[in-house]
Amino acid sequence: MKSLLLICYLFLNSEVHDIHLSVTEMKRTGNDIEVISKIFLDDLQTSMGLTPGEELPEDYKGADDLIQRFIDKSLIIYVNEKPLNLKLAKTEAALPAVWVTFTANKIEWRDTNVFSVDNKIMTDLFEDQKNIFKIHIDGEDDEHIFSSDQTLETFNF
Numbered sequence: 138m139k140s141l142l143l144i145c146y147l148f149l150n151s152e153v154h155d156i157h158l159s160v161t162e163m164k165r166t167g168n169d170i171e172v173i174s175k176i177f178l179d180d181l182q183t184s185m186g187l188t189p190g191e192e193l194p195e196d197y198k199g200a201d202d203l204i205q206r207f208i209d210k211s212l213i214i215y216v217n218e219k220p221l222n223l224k225l226a227k228t229e230a231a232l233p234a235v236w237v238t239f240t241a242n243k244i245e246w247r248d249t250n251v252f253s254v255d256n257k258i259m260t261d262l263f264e265d266q267k268n269i270f271k272i273h274i275d276g277e278d279d280e281h282i283f284s285s286d287q288t289l290e291t292f293n294f
Contacts, residue, residue: 157263161256163214164273168246172214172223172239176258179233181207184262201225204237215253216244250274252292256283 161174179189185207187193197203205225214221221241229236252272259266260283268283274294281290 157259157266159258159266159268160271161212161258161268162271162273163252163254165244165275168242168244170214170216170221170241170244171226172212172241174208174212174237174239174258175231175234176204176207176237177234180259180262181235184211184259201228204228204235208237208239211256211258213255214241215251215255217247217251218253219245250294252294253289254281254283254292255289257288258283260285260288 157180159174159176161172163170163172165171181204182189182191185203187203193200193203197206208223208225212223214223221244223239223241225237226240227238229238252274254270254272256268256270258268260268264285266285269280270283270290271278271280272292272294277294279292279294281292283290
């Protein structure tokens with residue numbers, strides 16, 4: 138519900154500038170973690186120091202390499218104080234955005250798990266950036282809205 142209210146608020150108050158919003162969901166699948174994010178392509182390119190619509194420089198192997206580098210610098214998730222090694226599994230264009238799926242395998246689970254999320258998606262680019270983060274673990278759900286002023290949150294499951 139908080140997410141819907143935020144989206145409505147941002148939409149209604151966006152006369153002067155674009156909405157700067159990302160949505161990320163994380164869920165446990167067995168011993169693995171799946172992370173799905175929706176990111177606007179032009180913002181992704183700008184955040185990585187590129188001009189939207191131009192060809193990628195030679196130091197990128199392709200669009201997947203650009204996305205992987207972006208997530209490596211923008212979204213760090215810790216499970217029980219160990220950083221996850223998020224690997225790009227799939228991309229799906231939904232212009233003007235892209236849905237990206239990352240996985241982390243063979244997580245060491247405990248009876249109680251602590252997840253720390255450092256979500257800096259686009260916060261260096263837009264002061265009004267909001268990042269909705271939803272987490273689903275073993276039938277329990279939680280969510281948080283990150284901003285330029287608040288990029289770190291801890292969840293206990």
